[in-house]
Amino acid sequence: MTEPRDPKTHTEVHHIADPGSTRVATYLAQPDEVGRVLLLYSGGLDTSVMLKWIQDEYDAEVVALTVNLGQPGEDYDVVRGKAIQLGALDCHVVDAREDFAREYVLPAILANADYGDGYPLFTALGRPLIAKLAVEYARRTGCDTIAHGCTGKGNDQVRIEGTIATLAPELKVIAPVRSWRMGRDEEIAYARKHGIPVKGGTESAPYSIDDNLWGRSSEGRWIEDLSHAPDDDVFQLVTRPELAPDEAETVTVEFEAGVPVALNGQRMELVELLDAAAELGIKHGVGIVDHIEDRIVGLKVRDIYEVPAAAIILKAHKELERLVGTIHQNQFKPGLDQKWAYLVYAGLWWEPLRTDIEAYIRHVNERVTGTIGLKLYKGSVRVVTRESPNAVYDAQLATFADSGGLFSQEASPGFIELWSLQSRMAHRLRSE
Numbered sequence: 001m002t003e004p005r006d007p008k009t010h011t012e013v014h015h016i017a018d019p020g021s022t023r024v025a026t027y028l029a030q031p032d033e034v035g036r037v038l039l040l041y042s043g044g045l046d047t048s049v050m051l052k053w054i055q056d057e058y059d060a061e062v063v064a065l066t067v068n069l070g071q072p073g074e075d076y077d078v079v080r081g082k083a084i085q086l087g088a089l090d091c092h093v094v095d096a097r098e099d100f101a102r103e104y105v106l107p108a109i110l111a112n113a114d115y116g117d118g119y120p121l122f123t124a125l126g127r128p129l130i131a132k133l134a135v136e137y138a139r140r141t142g143c144d145t146i147a148h149g150c151t152g153k154g155n156d157q158v159r160i161e162g163t164i165a166t167l168a169p170e171l172k173v174i175a176p177v178r179s180w181r182m183g184r185d186e187e188i189a190y191a192r193k194h195g196i197p198v199k200g201g202t203e204s205a206p207y208s209i210d211d212n213l214w215g216r217s218s219e220g221r222w223i224e225d226l227s228h229a230p231d232d233d234v235f236q237l238v239t240r241p242e243l244a245p246d247e248a249e250t251v252t253v254e255f256e257a258g259v260p261v262a263l264n265g266q267r268m269e270l271v272e273l274l275d276a277a278a279e280l281g282i283k284h285g286v287g288i289v290d291h292i293e294d295r296i297v298g299l300k301v302r303d304i305y306e307v308p309a310a311a312i313i314l315k316a317h318k319e320l321e322r323l324v325g326t327i328h329q330n331q332f333k334p335g336l337d338q339k340w341a342y343l344v345y346a347g348l349w350w351e352p353l354r355t356d357i358e359a360y361i362r363h364v365n366e367r368v369t370g371t372i373g374l375k376l377y378k379g380s381v382r383v384v385t386r387e388s389p390n391a392v393y394d395a396q397l398a399t400f401a402d403s404g405g406l407f408s409q410e411a412s413p414g415f416i417e418l419w420s421l422q423s424r425m426a427h428r429l430r431s432e
């Protein structure tokens with residue numbers, strides 16, 4: 001085993017192939033249990049250093065797995081080539097976009113999922129799928145351990161390890177970033193020493209990015225300074241509203257039983273539709289969120305989100321759902337939606353309450369059929385038209401013109417007298 005040295009002091013850094021691990025959690029691997037590791041590999045600095053480090057520290061083999069959830073602009077041939085070059089036995093690249101859209105994003109749409117008023121959960125939705133695939137590939141390739149690149153301060157460790165411990169009690173986990181105590185400088189030094197290509201400049205740390213077809217997040221750097229308004233360079237996905245077109249554009253989204261099926265009258269598969277919605281949102285500067293978030297592990301953190309597809313689709317879905325629901329349904333569902341979003345955010349995708357709640361949500365959504373028109377203009381999305389065969393709406397009843405005997409205005413005062421009865425009694429008691 002090679003012991004890396006601290007780049008400044010040149011003393012040995014004792015990286016932990018963590019022998020005390022199982023005192024903390026039974027699913028963590030003892031060093032001597034690690035023979036072949038399935039590494040969740042992104043191609044970035046952390047997981048590239050990890051690929052080499054695991055081979056050296058544990059004297060183990062590594063199989064890499066890279067999951068495509070529709071993160072824009074990724075070259076998977078390059079990622080795969082890099083993994084092989086760093087000594088992976090193999091690097092599997094899985095295109096999971098279809099599954100992700102159908103099994104994870106769609107339930108979130110039906111649940112109007114929005115954690116903490118602004119976060120549509122794209123990362124939180126992706127993690128249980130990524131971890132489930134890690135389990136499948138670990139079993140298929142004879143691995144005893146799964147490794148991931150999450151830190152000890154974030155939500156993703158909870159989502160990934162919670163999934164592995166739930167689905168595969170026989171597999172162990174290692175999370176080197178949590179224990180190896182290398183900062184970014186040490187990692188770069190390690191990478192240079194072992195011929196690991198480091199892309200981009202190494203002067204200043206980049207933003208920490210995570211993305212997929214449902215959105216993109218940026219963390220770190222000035223984002224940690226709450227009084228610092230966003231620098232323009234953070235927006236790598238959505239057009240800044242001030243640069244968006246001067247002409248507004250209206251888009252229609254059609255739903256069948258809650259499922260978005262067409263955009264501007266054109267039917268599309270879900271992945272294609274979400275991509276097309278994102279493209280429109282990107283053009284019009286839609287879906288920028290500057291979010292303060294309560295993490296699972298107690299920290300309060302700021303994220304910059306770019307969620308162009310979610311900004312359009314969620315808004316349209318929510319509007320249509322309200323149109324076809326009664327006042328009672330419409331008051332009840334947001335509480336369930338919020339609980340659903342929290343369970344998913346908090347890494348409890350496999351908790352049965354999630355699917356229990358979904359049973360109700362899916363039942364309500366059977367009637368969510370129709371079309372919503374939205375106007376996109378320099379960062380704003382505004383509902384402008386609604387159509388549904390199931391709308392609990394009757395223009396004849398609602399009109400200021402005569403309802404032709406369908407609604408008796410003469411009956412209203414009687415209603416008001418009874419409706420206000422208890423309130424009036426209570427008021428009188430208090431003023432005596």
Ligand code: ARG
Pocket residue numbers: 121123124154155156208209210217219293303
């Ligand atoms: N705050 C969001 C969440 O917890 C986004 C996290 C992004 N993940 C990351 N590894 N940078 O879901």
